[in-house]
Amino acid sequence: MCIALRWNHPEMLNRVDSPARAAAATLLLALLCLSSSYSSHAAGADAMPGPSSNLLTVDQSGKGDHRKIQDAIDAILANNSAGIVIRIKPGVYREKIVVNKPRITLTGTRANATVITWNESCVTADSPTVSVLASDFVAKRLTFQNTFGDSAAAVAVRVAGDRAAFYGCSFLSFQDTLLDDAGRHYYRGCYVEGGTDFICGNGQALFEKCHLHSTSRIGGAFTAQQRSSESENTGYSFVGCKLTGVGVATSILGRPWGPYSRVVFALSYMSDAVSPQGWDDWGHSNNQRTAFYGQYRCYGEGSRTDRRVAWSRNLSQTEAAPFITKVWVGGQRWLM
Known part of the structure; x- marks a missing residue:
């Protein structure tokens, strides 16, 4: 780039005779072409890719x-080996989505402006509004909704x-609003709403x-974690x-869908909507010996531990440490 600019300077061209000037012009052209090619390649490495490469845009207009979002997927x-970003313009997208390819990012502008919605009870594995089945998935600023109601399980994601x-x-x-079913996952700054095991x-x-x-009265x-054996790292x-x-004291923190269910709340605010007992064994006393339910330095009216079930845990800093950083999900290796 610097060499090309120097050869292009008028004073440099005026200092040579005609044969030399012709040679200089030829060299200038070659250098400019080389410079242009290099600049385009360098820009391509950092620039936002176009629709034909790593960026797709979904727009109902x-x-x-x-x-449609599913059409973009x-x-x-x-066998996509590069990350693909699907940019979703604001709107209400009434469609069922299945993400079955790796390294896909779905991104909206604001969660309340870009809504993916469906209306179906949980009958089969295909019932959720959105199913994420592939690895290395990212979603940003989107709302996932299932409007079926409160008469049966209805999974949003x-x-x-x-x-x-x-x-x-x-x-x-x-x-069952959010079925966090299998794999390692990370949620930051998200809003999750529901009434039963949501x-x-x-x-x-x-x-x-x-x-x-x-929303339960x-x-x-709040949770129903399904860990079924002590050997599972879930x-x-x-x-x-x-x-x-x-309401007041309307919801427990969790109950064991699986006998070794494991849930920890740390450094969190709990309103008086949290029931004083905190946890429930789901009608099976054996779960009290195997479930791992802990609380660490939470605050708010619903965080008091003096009326918690005896088999829950008030964690020390050492006991809480494995759960409260991204290391818990191995995120130091794959999160942004």
Whole structure:
């Protein structure tokens, strides 16, 4: 680049005779072409890729690459080795989504402006509004919703791929809203709403600075983690989160879907919507010996531990340490 600019300077060209000037012009042209080629390559390394490469746009108005989110996912090669970003323009997208290819990012502008919604009870594994089955998935600033209601389980999102991360997203339903099913997952700055077991499954998940809101007026449960054996490295950790609800003492922190269910709340605010007992054994006293339910330095009216079930744990700093950083999900190796 610097050489080309020097040869292009008028004073340099005026100092040579005609044959030399012709040779200089030829060299100048070659250098400019080389410089242009290098600049284009360098810019391509850092610039946002176009629709033909790593960026697809979904716009219901027809101004993007696709009108539907699933169409954009289907357009990606099955053996895609590069990360693909699908930018979703604001709107309400009434469609069922299956992410079955790795390294896909779905991104909106604001969670309340870009909504993916469906209306179906949990009948089969295909029932959720969105199913994330592939690895290395990221979602940003989106709302995932299932509007079926409170008469049966209705999953907004099922996460069954490894290394999935959600930033600034909302999850809305009533029962089994977020099925954190399998794999390692990370949620930051998200909002999760429901009434019964609305975060459930056997994933290994870290929730940081998330807001959990119970819409149950009686008998609600924030979590139902499904760990079935001591050898499974799964469980849910909530760090710096906020727990609220529509009533007083209406929801427990969790109950064991699996006998070795594991859930920890740390450094989190708990409103009076949290029931004083905190946890429930789901009608099986044997679960009291195997479930791992802990609390560390939480605050708020619902955080008091003096009326918690005797088999839950008030964790020390040492006991809480494995659960309260990204190391819990191996995130130091794959999170941004």
